[in-house]
Amino acid sequence: MKINPRQMQQAMRQMGVQQEELPATEVIIKLADRELVIAHPSVALVKMMGQESFQISGDVEVRPLEAASDFTDNDVEAVVSQTGTTVDQAREALERSQGDIAKAILDLTDNT
Numbered sequence: 228m229k230i231n232p233r234q235m236q237q238a239m240r241q242m243g244v245q246q247e248e249l250p251a252t253e254v255i256i257k258l259a260d261r262e263l264v265i266a267h268p269s270v271a272l273v274k275m276m277g278q279e280s281f282q283i284s285g286d287v288e289v290r291p292l293e294a295a296s297d298f299t300d301n302d303v304e305a306v307v308s309q310t311g312t313t314v315d316q317a318r319e320a321l322e323r324s325q326g327d328i329a330k331a332i333l334d335l336t337d338n339t
Contacts, residue, residue, distance in 0.1 A: 245274040254283055262290045297326030310335040 239246065249272055254265040268285035298321045306317035309332045316335065324330035 243275060247272045247274075254285070257292070261292055264288045264290055297321075298328070302326065302328055306331050306335065 236246070249270040251268050251270040254268045254270060256263040256265075265283055265285040265287050268283055271282040273280050273282060302321060303314055303317045305328055306312070306320060307314055310317065312320075312335050317331065320331035320334045321328070324334060
């Protein structure tokens with residue numbers, strides 16, 4: 228049995244369901260350990276009974292999350308100047324301290 232798309236949309240409107248196609252070029256869903264990247268997506272916003280939901284389809288690629296650094300190059304330079312260590316050692320200390328400059332300096336000075 229074939230359903231006429233126009234009749235289907237009319238029936239959905241009568242039930243209070245609104246659907247809108249969104250012109251998305253890429254959709255990224257971030258999980259705790261990875262990202263789902265959907266290229267060439269077809270995205271529909273569906274509004275029903277006061278709630279909004281999205282229907283997404285497309286080419287899915289799974290990417291591992293890269294560790295985001297919580298510090299800048301200036302932070303690294305500050306640690307290097309205070310401790311006399313190398314840039315690599317300063318970066319490692321900042322990563323261990325999650326970007327806390329004071330902890331990184333203490334960590335490096337306590338270990339020398």
